Amino acid sequence: MNIFISLIKNITKTKVFANFVNLSVIQVSNTVLMILMIPIITRAVGLEMFGHVMVSNAIAGLMGILINYATVQTSVKEIAFNHKDNKIISKIFNETIFIRILLFFLMTAILVSSKYFFPVTFLLYLSIVPIIFGEAINPLFFFLGQENLRSYNLSNLVTKVITIIAILIFIKGRSDGVWVNFIIGLCTSVNYLILVFVLIKKYQLKFIMPKKKDVIKIYTGNFYLVANNFSVHLQQSLMLFALQRWGTDAWLGAYSLCDKVIWSSRLLIISISSALYPKSAQLFKEGQVVWIKFRNKTKIYIGGLFFLLSAVLFLFPGFIILILSGQENETAVTFLRFMSLAPTLAALNSMNVLDRLLYNDTKSIFQIAFILLLLSLLISVTLVKSKSYFWFGAYTLSIESFALLLYELHIRRKNNLSLNPK
Numbered sequence: 199m200n201i202f203i204s205l206i207k208n209i210t211k212t213k214v215f216a217n218f219v220n221l222s223v224i225q226v227s228n229t230v231l232m233i234l235m236i237p238i239i240t241r242a243v244g245l246e247m248f249g250h251v252m253v254s255n256a257i258a259g260l261m262g263i264l265i266n267y268a269t270v271q272t273s274v275k276e277i278a279f280n281h282k283d284n285k286i287i288s289k290i291f292n293e294t295i296f297i298r299i300l301l302f303f304l305m306t307a308i309l310v311s312s313k314y315f316f317p318v319t320f321l322l323y324l325s326i327v328p329i330i331f332g333e334a335i336n337p338l339f340f341f342l343g344q345e346n347l348r349s350y351n352l353s354n355l356v357t358k359v360i361t362i363i364a365i366l367i368f369i370k371g372r373s374d375g376v377w378v379n380f381i382i383g384l385c386t387s388v389n390y391l392i393l394v395f396v397l398i399k400k401y402q403l404k405f406i407m408p409k410k411k412d413v414i415k416i417y418t419g420n421f422y423l424v425a426n427n428f429s430v431h432l433q434q435s436l437m438l439f440a441l442q443r444w445g446t447d448a449w450l451g452a453y454s455l456c457d458k459v460i461w462s463s464r465l466l467i468i469s470i471s472s473a474l475y476p477k478s479a480q481l482f483k484e485g486q487v488v489w490i491k492f493r494n495k496t497k498i499y500i501g502g503l504f505f506l507l508s509a510v511l512f513l514f515p516g517f518i519i520l521i522l523s524g525q526e527n528e529t530a531v532t533f534l535r536f537m538s539l540a541p542t543l544a545a546l547n548s549m550n551v552l553d554r555l556l557y558n559d560t561k562s563i564f565q566i567a568f569i570l571l572l573l574s575l576l577i578s579v580t581l582v583k584s585k586s587y588f589w590f591g592a593y594t595l596s597i598e599s600f601a602l603l604l605y606e607l608h609i610r611r612k613n614n615l616s617l618n619p620k
Contacts, residue, residue, distance in 0.1 A: 239251065252438065253438050261333075295334070302330060305330050310324070329379055332389075504542045
């Protein structure tokens, strides 16, 4: 018992544990916000309108990935390596925000021009501008690199509360659905602007105009990561787009509700893998055997944790749907039961993705993402066009299964080649 207590104390004192707790607070607060918002929104605008709101939110996610341009992955490492050098971290900070702002203007122009192609849903798409602006100035990469997330956590929690209150006050009916994403994005953007000013003052960051060659280097160097991130998010959203195009509002509403439940679990998975990133990088430097041992052991723990969540989703889908939507919906229950194992598969695969990132094998990540994107397109269109709504929930499960299989096969092949070189 004394050994066990001593072990727990040592773990809780490590930066990995601190990062995990801090990131977990962020993601749990995001998850709680989404869970609290779902019944609020569905009761105010109806389940069918909720589906359309979530489609525009998915578009915001895709544009956010393009705007972020994988800097939340690459800039973290650069700031962590140079966290004591004010000149270098100022340079990284300016470069990151600069390329994001450029991409934000490009995405905004695309949204404005969507009026000519999607006049009916134009306002829903235009309402996501504050969301993508928030992604452009999101300083999470800097806080992660400095391993200091307390201020970020606190401001996010306050912002979440304000967002919920604003939705309760202003969203009263179906016609107000176009303002849901606007409110979320506005609150988030104001929060991030305040955090950016705090960072500039606290770390005495100086304005350094990014050089053209450095900007081009980031654009070219992060391309594969961006393509992978975009592909992964698109895989998760294709069914929503297909249902909006060829399905019914009832199917779209039911599916989007279940999709948000699974999406919430992915936030928790991201928090765990992000918290493990610094420690994983250290172990990776120590050697391949050390890293593989850590990766496999961690994979078992993460998989077991999210299997419990999958079990809850499988056993109590009716109760979950009733709480979130305020009504019984057998279609949504069927979808959620099919999707229930997806969090477990995604959790297992998170360590595989981290493995490839540590090896800087972005090309393989891109290749796998491209294969999954083609599979996603084929499966989603086939299911929706067939009108076999009973199987729609199997879409998410099949994509996560293929992703895990492809990564496992690729890693095994790479390991065999490294252990048995020609």
